[in-house]
Amino acid sequence: MLKDVPSSVLIVGSGVFGLSTAYNLAQRPEFKDTKVTVLDRLDFPAHDAASIDSSRIVRPDYPDAAYSKLAAQAQKLWRGDFGAEGRYSESGLAILLDDEDSKLGRAYMEGSLRNVSLKLGLKQGPRSEGGQVTVLDDEEAIKGVVKNMSGHIGKLGYVNWTSGWAHAENAMLHLRRLVEATNRVSFQRGEVAHLLFSPSPSSPTVSGVVLNDASELRANLTILATGAWTPRLLDLRGIASASGQILAYIDLTPSEQEKLGGNPCMLNESSGMFIIPPANNVLKVARHGYGYANPTTIPHPERPGTGETITVSLPRTKTDDPHLNIPAEGDRACRDFLKRCIPELGDRPWTHTRICWYTDTPSSDWLIDYHPTYSGLFVATGGSGHGYKFLPVIGERIAEVLMEETRDELSEELRRKWSWPKEKFRTEHVWTDDWRGGAKGMILDEELKKS
Numbered sequence: 001m002l003k004d005v006p007s008s009v010l011i012v013g014s015g016v017f018g019l020s021t022a023y024n025l026a027q028r029p030e031f032k033d034t035k036v037t038v039l040d041r042l043d044f045p046a047h048d049a050a051s052i053d054s055s056r057i058v059r060p061d062y063p064d065a066a067y068s069k070l071a072a073q074a075q076k077l078w079r080g081d082f083g084a085e086g087r088y089s090e091s092g093l094a095i096l097l098d099d100e101d102s103k104l105g106r107a108y109m110e111g112s113l114r115n116v117s118l119k120l121g122l123k124q125g126p127r128s129e130g131g132q133v134t135v136l137d138d139e140e141a142i143k144g145v146v147k148n149m150s151g152h153i154g155k156l157g158y159v160n161w162t163s164g165w166a167h168a169e170n171a172m173l174h175l176r177r178l179v180e181a182t183n184r185v186s187f188q189r190g191e192v193a194h195l196l197f198s199p200s201p202s203s204p205t206v207s208g209v210v211l212n213d214a215s216e217l218r219a220n221l222t223i224l225a226t227g228a229w230t231p232r233l234l235d236l237r238g239i240a241s242a243s244g245q246i247l248a249y250i251d252l253t254p255s256e257q258e259k260l261g262g263n264p265c266m267l268n269e270s271s272g273m274f275i276i277p278p279a280n281n282v283l284k285v286a287r288h289g290y291g292y293a294n295p296t297t298i299p300h301p302e303r304p305g306t307g308e309t310i311t312v313s314l315p316r317t318k319t320d321d322p323h324l325n326i327p328a329e330g331d332r333a334c335r336d337f338l339k340r341c342i343p344e345l346g347d348r349p350w351t352h353t354r355i356c357w358y359t360d361t362p363s364s365d366w367l368i369d370y371h372p373t374y375s376g377l378f379v380a381t382g383g384s385g386h387g388y389k390f391l392p393v394i395g396e397r398i399a400e401v402l403m404e405e406t407r408d409e410l411s412e413e414l415r416r417k418w419s420w421p422k423e424k425f426r427t428e429h430v431w432t433d434d435w436r437g438g439a440k441g442m443i444l445d446e447e448l449k450k451s
């Protein structure tokens with residue numbers, strides 16, 4: 001079934017989800033008379049948005065077949081024009097373990113890993129011989145692929161040479177240029193205070209947004225792609241929550257860059273800690289963790305003006321507090337990982353640190369659907385810390401859901417995965433469990449107080 005084409009669309013949020021949607025709509029002939037506006041609270045690129053950073057890992061090996069297929073489609077494009085000019089580097093991704101690491105044991109490594117690769121027809125062996133996956137049986141093998149680091153980087157693991165990383169900000173700038181070149185989308189700056197709800201209780205409708213200065217922007221269809229800030233605009237308790245993730249950066253000398261720059265990304269799957277190979281003399285250490293919750297009491301987003309409040313986790317970033325750094329707990333985790341892997345850089349001070357916000361859902365499936373209550377409202381969020389790699393293809397998939405189109409088998413599967421949940425998480429705050437590192441249940445304020 002094809003949905004009616006709205007005469008105006010307002011996309012709120014210019015991250016991966018919003019900007020890619022704008023690009024797809026701008027290319028659709030049936031939208032040629034539709035006014036498409038992209039609104040963001042900050043000028044592009046918004047430096048505290050999840051989509052803007054020096055790097056994001058691009059790794060297609062999901063246990064879930066649908067994301068795997070979609071990632072493979074994205075990767076084809078990353079390897080082409082979309083990833084040109086250094087926007088994508090196929091550096092490989094090394095998953096490294098110690099004997100004592102519990103989640104993935106030696107059995108998994110030696111058994112299922114080999115089988116998985118063989119089944120998929122991936123060529124095993126050293127990269128120099130065209131191998132796509134290299135199994136690393138001991139420390140020496142690891143040092144043979146993760147080079148010029150004197151520390152202890154693991155006892156076993158594997159490198160998937162078909163993975164890599166994207167320069168997140170540069171690829172977003174590239175997409176922005178593509179959108180601008182269509183001449184179909186207007187960009188506006190402004191922060192949405194709340195949605196514009198119709199007064200009629202019998203047919204609840206969203207007919208646009210109200211900005212902080214009380215001005216209104218009306219549209220036949222409003223698409224919320226506001227990432228981790230979405231729980232400020234919709235009641236998503238038990239559906240999606242913002243979780244703060246830690247990033248820390250050091251500067252390198254050109255010779256250090258030369259030494260380390262050719263390495264694969266390194267990921268410890270039990271602690272969630274990872275290092276992205278340095279580019280432009282900057283090295284990044286980070287953690288894929290349960291993250292920090294930042295409970296904040298706000299006016300009930302769906303009952304503005306009533307005085308009713310709710311408490312939800314929302315991002316706090318350098319835009320709110322220029323002196324905000326990662327808490328001591330996270331600083332220590334990054335420092336220990338750096339010291340352990342590259343002791344020669346272990347005491348190098350961070351040039352800066354950052355808390356970056358995931359929009360976590362219970363299953364880590366995204367939330368891409370019409371709102372079940374309000375007509376005129378569509379939501380595209382819930383990235384759960386793994387949305388970036390899909391940048392080249394996510395917009396057309398979002399638009400498929402929007403237009404209720406079925407292009408292939410994947411369309412149906414994705415629509416099911418991304419649909420509005422029938423059940424809520426057992427607590428109002430969502431903690432996602434996909435091999436996250438760090439402690440579960442940390443509260444940002446409490447951790448900052450310990451710092």
Ligand SMILES: Cc1cc2nc3c(=O)[nH]c(=O)nc-3n(C[C@H](O)[C@H](O)[C@H](O)COP(=O)(O)OP(=O)(O)OC[C@H]3O[C@@H](n4cnc5c(N)ncnc54)[C@H](O)[C@@H]3O)c2cc1C
Nearest residue numbers: 013015016017041050051057192227229356383387388389
């Ligand atoms: C630290 C970190 C590491 C990650 N690593 C990876 C990785 O290695 N691989 C991977 O695939 N993915 C990764 N991800 C996930 C990926 O980056 C996200 O899934 C994706 O960027 C989310 O995009 P988004 O459009 O939902 O959100 P965002 O990029 O945050 O965009 C939301 C936009 O909405 C705007 N906005 C919010 N509220 C309002 C308002 N009220 N009014 C107007 N505008 C508003 C914001 O300014 C922002 O620009 C990572 C994420 C983080 C945070």
Ligand SMILES: *[C@@H]1O[C@H](CO)[C@@H](O)[C@H](O)[C@H]1NC(C)=O
Nearest residue numbers: 060061116117120133160162
């Ligand atoms: C390596 O990546 C490919 C896709 O590029 C994936 O199909 C495969 O499962 C991955 N192998 C392992 C062992 O992770």
Ligand SMILES: *[C@@H]1O[C@H](CO)[C@@H](O)[C@H](O)[C@H]1NC(C)=O
Nearest residue numbers: 107108110111112113114115
């Ligand atoms: C790997 O394949 C072999 C031979 O088919 C099989 O005996 C073994 O159980 C498999 N191991 C795992 C962990 O799947």
Ligand SMILES: *[C@@H]1O[C@H](CO)[C@@H](O)[C@H](O)[C@H]1NC(C)=O
Nearest residue numbers: 096097098153154268270271
């Ligand atoms: C990975 O992290 C775990 C937990 O912190 C630690 O015990 C292990 O030694 C680390 N392994 C590597 C290879 O860094």
Ligand SMILES: *[C@@H]1O[C@H](CO)[C@@H](O)[C@H](O)[C@H]1NC(C)=O
Nearest residue numbers: 005006007008207218219220
């Ligand atoms: C779109 O909105 C405008 C004004 O907000 C309204 O006049 C028009 O009827 C709407 N069109 C559709 C197709 O809903």
Ligand SMILES: *[C@@H]1O[C@H](CO)[C@@H](O)[C@H](O)[C@H]1NC(C)=O
Nearest residue numbers: 147148258259260261262263
């Ligand atoms: C290791 O260092 C040498 C000398 O600086 C450099 O040529 C080589 O590319 C480095 N290897 C990697 C994997 O970065």
